[in-house]
Structure formats: C-alpha cells, structure tokens
C-alpha cells in the first residue's frame with residue numbers, strides 16, 4: 001500500500017496530488033491519503049467516481065481525514 | 074479521420090463551459106475536461122477555512138460539472154508557471170489585477186499541449202463573444218486562438234456561428250449548423266439552454282472565476298509587492314491574502330489577524346514560518362507578523378493584537394510573542410481602536 005500526505009493543503013490540491021500519484025500506480029493497488037481540508041470529504045470521492053477508482057474507506061483521525069483508495073482499471 | 078473525434082473542454086465549474094461540453098457530447102464527440110489551478114481560484118479554500126461556512130455542504134464545481142456530464146476531469150496545477158501571467162501580463166490587467174486575456178491565452182495554450190500529448194483533436198471553451206469585457210470580445214477571441222497556438226483547433230460552440238469555421242467544423246467532425254450564435258452580456262440564452270437540457274443546478278460566478286477580479290484582494294496583492302519591492306509571490310503568500318484582517322502599521326511589517334476560530338486554526342499551520350503573537354491574559358486571535366519588524370515594531374504589534382482581543386478595554390493585556398523557538402511575554406496597553414489610522418488597513 002502506498003501513502004500520501006496531503007495535510008495542510010487546501011482543495012483542490014489534495015485532489016491534484018491524488019490524481020498525480022494514482023497515475024503512477026497499477027489497477028488494484030491501494031493508496032492511503034491523509035488530509036486536513038474538510039472539502040476533501042466531498043472532492044476526493046467525487047474525483048474517484050469520475051475516474052473509476054474506489055474509496056474503500058474513509059475515517060477521521062484526530063483532526064485528519066484519511067481515505068483508503070483502490071486504483072481502478 | 075477517426076470515427077470518434079476527441080475534444081478537451083476547459084471546465085471552470087460555471088454554466089457556459091458545461092453547456093459547451095454538452096453540445097459536443099450531443100454531436101458524438103468524446104469529451105474530457107481540463108481544469109487549471111492557479112492558486113487564485115475561488116473554488117474551495119475560504120469555504121473550508123471560515124467556521125461559519127462549514128455547515129454548508131461544499132463542492133468543487135468543476136468536479137460536479139464533470140460528474141453531471143459523465144466525463145473525466147483532469148485538474149492541472151499551474152501555480153508556478155502562472156506567476157508570469159499575473160506578474161507581467163503582455164495584454165495588461167482588467168479592472169483589478171485580473172490578467173484575463175493573458176490568462177485565457179495561457180490556459181488554452183496549456184490545453185493545446187495537453188491535446189498533443191494525449192492524442193486529442195481539438196479544444197472547446199464556453200466563451201461567448203461580448204460576455205466579458207476583456208477576454209471575450211470579438212477582437213480578442215482571435216488573439217487567444219493565435220497566441221495560444223491552438224489556432225483553428227479552438228472551438229467555441231456557444232458562439233461558433235459568429236466566428237469563422239474552425240478545423241473541427243471544416244473537417245465535419247462537428248456540424249456547424251448545430252452550433253450556436255450567442256453574443257453579448259445577456260445570460261438568458263444560456264439559462265434557456267440549461268433549462269431545455271434539464272440542467273437546473275449550476276454555479277453562477279459573479280465577477281469572474283478568480284480572486285484577481287476582487288478589488289480588496291488586488292489591493293492586498295499590490296501592497297505585498299510594494300512592501301517587498303518586487304512583483305513576486307509564493308503560494309503561501311497568495312493563500313494568506315485570502316484570509317484574516319491585514320494591517321500594515323509600518324512599511325517593514327504587516328500583521329495578519331485571524332477574525333474567527335476557523336481562521337485561527339488555519340493560521341496555526343503557518344506558525345513555524347512566521348513570528349506570531351497570541352493574547353494570553355484574555356481570549357484573542359492568533360496573529361502572524363510578515364516582514365522584518367524591530368523591537369519597537371513588535372511592541373506596537375502586541376498593542377494592536379491586544380486591541381483585537383477581549384481585553385481591548387483592559388488596562389493591560391499579556392501577549393506572548395514567539396520567534397522561532399523563542400517565546401517571550403509582554404504586558405501592553407491595548408491600542409485604542411479609534412487611533413488606528415485608515416491607511417494601516419490593507
């Protein structure tokens with residue numbers, strides 16, 4: 001599993017970072033992203049839906065929002 | 074020519090680019106969206122910072138539009154390259170620091186690079202002749218096509234019939250008769266078309282799509298350039314101009330004062346890179362100091378910080394000043410509100 005630190009970035013930067021990282025990954029691989037901008041709760045799942053990736057889970061850790069994503073085909 | 078022409082549409086999140094993309098889809102064109110992040114975009118940001126806005130569900134309109142249309146959206150970070158557009162626009166600024174014409178040329182130019190790299194055939198925008206005073210005029214629209222290098226691979230479906238036929242039209246990739254001839258400032262034709270297409274919920278940008286069209290924001294950016302003696306910026310600078318109260322009591326330093334809890338929390342993230350202050354005897358805002366203040370300047374800043382705390386009417390307020398790892402505490406008389414000269418407020 002790969003990880004990505006998108007904390008303290010404001011939208012849409014976390015989405016851009018996820019997009020650029022996923023480009024380098026293979027279908028089926030997973031990526032865990034830590035964010036602090038509450039806007040990511042909406043934007044990251046929306047971006048994943050558009051591009052056919054899957055949000056496996058999303059949870060809060062203190063002030064952080066963590067997503068686990070699976071790269072789509 | 075291939076069976077399915079491919080176009081990339083510049084998606085801002087507003088209605089016009091949404092309609093332009095939709096018209097292409099109706100003509101059987103494969104459309105994907107591209108959206109540029111300059112750092113000045115109105116999307117996101119401040120909504121996420123200020124607490125009062127938290128209750129409202131927030132969405133990125135460009136993503137939302139892409140999802141409605143069922144197209145992919147590529148968001149491109151152009152923060153670094155965009156600086157030269159803002160700092161030195163060849164075609165000048167609009168009413169504020171908005172370099173709309175250079176901005177459009179730059180974005181269409183980037184889209185042209187993108188189509189070359191990704192094997193797409195042409196570029197689509199939601200521009201309408203006469204809609205915007207600077208970039209969407211009959212005489213500036215050819216300038217965008219030419220200087221971006223997109224030339225006749227740039228199609229504006231909403232007003233194409235008022236312009237010479239482009240490559241996609243001449244080649245028959247799209248049917249010119251099913252394109253439109255909108256012009257002028259009125260939004261009625263777009264609103265009517267949206268209704269016809271069953272699009273009810275869309276963003277209506279007021280002045281423009283970015284903070285550079287905002288007078289207050291432009292004033293703060295001008296102040297930053299003046300104070301630094303050069304026209305340059307980093308992403309953090311332009312983010313910080315979006316939030317807080319900015320006061321410049323002396324040419325060599327500026328205070329950024331959180332106006333509420335959400336802003337305080339956001340400014341926390343910048344504490345490491347700035348001298349900062351916080352009232353300790355009373356509740357009050359986190360304050361960042363930008364510039365190069367001397368000892369007297371810091372005392373003045375502490376008095377101003379006290380003025381914005383709940384101890385504004387107290388005799389003395391304790392304020393802590395943190396410089397790198399060094400923390401000291403001073404006791405100051407709050408600066409009287411009515412004595413703050415207007416010129417200090419940026």
Ligand code: SF4
Nearest residue numbers: 172173176281282283
């Ligand atoms: S409003 Fe801002 S983003 Fe829109 S064209 Fe003008 S400079 Fe570019």
